[in-house]
Amino acid sequence: MTRQQFLSKLESAIEADEGSIQGTEKFVELERWDSLAVMAFIAMVDEEFGVSFPATKIAAATGVGDLLELVEDKLAG
Amino acid sequence: MELVGRRILVTGGSSGIGRETSILLSRLGAELVIVGRNPERLEATRSRLEGGPHHVEEIDLSDAIKIPDWFKSVSKKVGTVHGLVHSAGTQLTKPLRVTSLNEIEETMRINVVAALSLVKGFRQKGVVDAQGGSVVFLSSVMGLVGQAGQATYSATKGALVSLTKSLALELAREKIRVNSVAPAMVRTEMMDTMFQSLLPEQVAAIVSMHPLGIGTAEDVANAIAFLLADSGRWITGTTLVIDGGYTAH
Numbered sequence: 001m002t003r004q005q006f007l008s009k010l011e012s013a014i015e016a017d018e019g020s021i022q023g024t025e026k027f028v029e030l031e032r033w034d035s036l037a038v039m040a041f042i043a044m045v046d047e048e049f050g051v052s053f054p055a056t057k058i059a060a061a062t063g064v065g066d067l068l069e070l071v072e073d074k075l076a077g
Numbered sequence: 078m079e080l081v082g083r084r085i086l087v088t089g090g091s092s093g094i095g096r097e098t099s100i101l102l103s104r105l106g107a108e109l110v111i112v113g114r115n116p117e118r119l120e121a122t123r124s125r126l127e128g129g130p131h132h133v134e135e136i137d138l139s140d141a142i143k144i145p146d147w148f149k150s151v152s153k154k155v156g157t158v159h160g161l162v163h164s165a166g167t168q169l170t171k172p173l174r175v176t177s178l179n180e181i182e183e184t185m186r187i188n189v190v191a192a193l194s195l196v197k198g199f200r201q202k203g204v205v206d207a208q209g210g211s212v213v214f215l216s217s218v219m220g221l222v223g224q225a226g227q228a229t230y231s232a233t234k235g236a237l238v239s240l241t242k243s244l245a246l247e248l249a250r251e252k253i254r255v256n257s258v259a260p261a262m263v264r265t266e267m268m269d270t271m272f273q274s275l276l277p278e279q280v281a282a283i284v285s286m287h288p289l290g291i292g293t294a295e296d297v298a299n300a301i302a303f304l305l306a307d308s309g310r311w312i313t314g315t316t317l318v319i320d321g322g323y324t325a326h
Contacts, residue, residue, distance in 0.1 A: 013174075035275070035279055038276055039274050040174060044175060054273045055274055055279075
């Protein structure tokens with residue numbers, strides 16, 4: 001999966017508009033980033049990468065950049 | 078509350094509530110048939126049971142159509158069965174928008190379809206003991222109240238609350254009592270898996286909704302034993318809430 005594909009998947013997990021997430025946004029700026037979005041993100045990562053992310057790893061994240069970091073080694077290009 | 082001379086089949090017997098229930102029932106004198114998919118874990122549970130003889134049986138409950146014939150074959154091997162506890166089940170913690178149809182159907186298959194198929198098997202002539210029987214399903218407070226991210230799970234646990242009532246009425250004439258228990262959060266592997274999908278503050282919020290704190294598998298096992306034994310003689314069609322006060326809010 002590429003970085004762009006990851007961002008697209010994140011967009012659909014939180015039901016943000018297509019192309020609206022660049023990768024630098026803080027969660028407080030994102031309208032739909034709530035506890036359900038966290039669950040949806042975890043489910044997405046599990047399905048796409050087969051990796052079970054405990055929510056505690058996301059607890060420390062404050063924005064999309066942190067999420068990208070978490071999956072960095074699994075992204076192609 | 079003793080079960081000497083009673084033979085009880087427990088699904089999900091190799092972990093969590095199923096395991097602790099099997100252990101308690103053995104202490105009360107019951108002969109157990111513990112059911113699961115993993116032979117090592119089943120044996121591990123069997124080794125912790127008191128008395129005996131106790132039996133292990135492997136079956137994939139998601140293949141529900143096979144259950145009634147399988148139950149008959151088990152009964153041919155071990156004798157008539159007095160009790161059935163369906164503790165095998167799966168949880169799902171995700172918003173509907175990222176829940177696939179396959180996940181919905183799979184959760185329904187294990188939690189609900191298997192439950193009905195197990196009773197189809199249990200009530201067969203020659204399987205259930207002539208003296209009658211007692212069935213206990215594992216529902217959940219999530220079958221009575223709701224929570225975001227729990228819709229699919231709630232659907233299955235609510236289904237058990239309802240089918241308990243109709244089955245109780247239908248099977249009373251066959252001397253089979255049917256009840257459910259509805260625990261809140263219980264310290265098991267399933268709880269750990271559920272909490273993995275939630276942020277620390279969400280976990281803390283859930284814990285704080287239990288006035289008496291999180292429960293143990295033994296707490297639930299006690300209630301199941303109460304319903305299975307003659308102590309539950311006059312109880313059928315009900316869902317016994319064991320939740321540390323969770324649903325009192």
